[in-house]
Amino acid sequence: MSARRGLGARWRRRRPLRTRLAMAAAAAVALVAIGVCAAAFLVIRFKLYQQLDQNLAQSATLTVQQHRDEGPSVKAGECRFLGAPACAQIVPADSADDPATPYLLPVAGATREVAAGRRAPYYANIPLPGGKPGRMFTTTFGDGEAVQVALRADIAERGVRQAALLLVAVGGAGIALSAAGGYWVSRTGLAPITRLTATAERIAATRDARHRIELPPGRPVREGREDEVTRLAATFNTMLAELEESVAARRRLVADASHELRTPLTALRTNAELLAKADRLTPAQRERAAGALGRQLREVTGLVNDLIELAREEEPQPLLEEVPLAPLATHAVDAARGHWPAVPFTLRIAPEAADLSIPGVPARLSRLLTNLLDNAAKFSPPGAPVELCLNARELSVRDHGPGIAEEDLPYVFDRFYRAEKARALPGSGLGLAMARQIAHAHGAELTAERAPGGGALFRLALPAS
DSSP states (O other), X not given: OHHHHHHHHHHHXXXXXXXXXXXXXXXXXXXXXXXXXXXXXXXXXXXXXHHHHHHHHHHHHHHHHHTTTOOSEEEEOOTTSTTOOOEEEEEESSGGGOOSSOXXXXXXXXXXXXXXXXXXXXXXXXXXXXXXXXXXXXXXXXTTEEEEEEEEOHHHHHHHHHHHHHHHHHHHHHHHHHHHHHHHHHHHHTHHHHHHHHHHHHHHHHOOTTOOOOOOSSSOXXXXXXXXXXXXXXXXXXXXXXXXXXXXHHHHHHHHHHHHHHHHHHHHHXXXXXXXXXXXXOHHHHHHHHHHHHHHHHHHHHHHHHHHHHHOOSOXXXXXXXXXXXXXXXXXXXXXXXXXXXXXXXXXEOGGGTTOEEEEOHHHHHHHHHHHXXXXXXXXXXXXXXXXXXXXXXXXXXXXXXXXXXXXXXXXXXXXXXXXXXXXXXXXXXXHHHHHHHHHHTTXXXXXXXXXXXSEEXXXXXXXX
């Protein structure tokens, strides 16, 4: 049994989904059709025989009324013809009281019991003289006697057979139509899944995420207004768009990183080759080459470390702790004053933010503030202050430099993006990208805007408590 069940399961798994759905729909409709047809057949059969039994009961009552004072004998015998009155006979409880002429209808022990009052009246199907089918009703006639009446039943039987044939035909046609309709519905309903499968196979074969699933023409897909399969196709298209953007971003990152690394690596190689011939250089030349080599090594190391930091999307959960923001901001400003002694830094902490803290990684949040302060100090003219303000809702960093051009605002957080005014300044263009990634990892939102009166303003909207 288990082997047959396993074979059936394997056979079903090899069938296409639309075929299995069509078969399931046809099987469900077949069960319903069989149940309805069987119920209809039983109802029709019951009604036909009920009508025949009512005629027999009326004939029995009429026989009792007409032959109340007569003894056992055959009273009518024309029932072997269609449309003829019912056959009727009176039977005693004791076979010794039977008449000399034979009975027309069969007399059994149950008939004697009805005559004796030991059994209730009953109906029975019998063969009539001449071999025709008949139906007989046996009931009490009086003390110690029973009356039997019979009619031809071939009309009722013919009606039952015709009803059975008609119901079988209707049920079979319904099952066939349901199978065809189920296959059409499954084929139509699963068309987006077929296209989704073909698109996924094409992407797997070509590794090209630009392919999309064709959606039905008409209204745009809206939540709750389209079927689940269409929404699945639309969601898959959205996922493909995200995948395409991710692949494109990865390629841009690799291209930008290789471009940014090319210059310092070339300089490193040049200085290394120059130091390899140190015996030909003067002490001053060797010192300059060694200093340049050290600076370029630090630059490449910082760039590589920044790329590694950017590759990390989320903060490690075991390192999360409640980080107080006021001490963190104070430490970041003190460190920035040491790095940029020519730039005055101001720190304002609102009273309601003195005890404010958020869950996070202290080193990463410190890196975020350091990047914002370094970026502000890099663009600040001599003597112009850099302001860091902390309140209960946000942390902001403002400089008084040239500000951000309108056309550069959408791109300031892109990796390796550097505005025209910043191309001559030190840096790799990764600081703000890293700051935004750290902010997102901590549930905060970092935005940039043009400050009123000039300069750039960066706002860090803190996560809700």
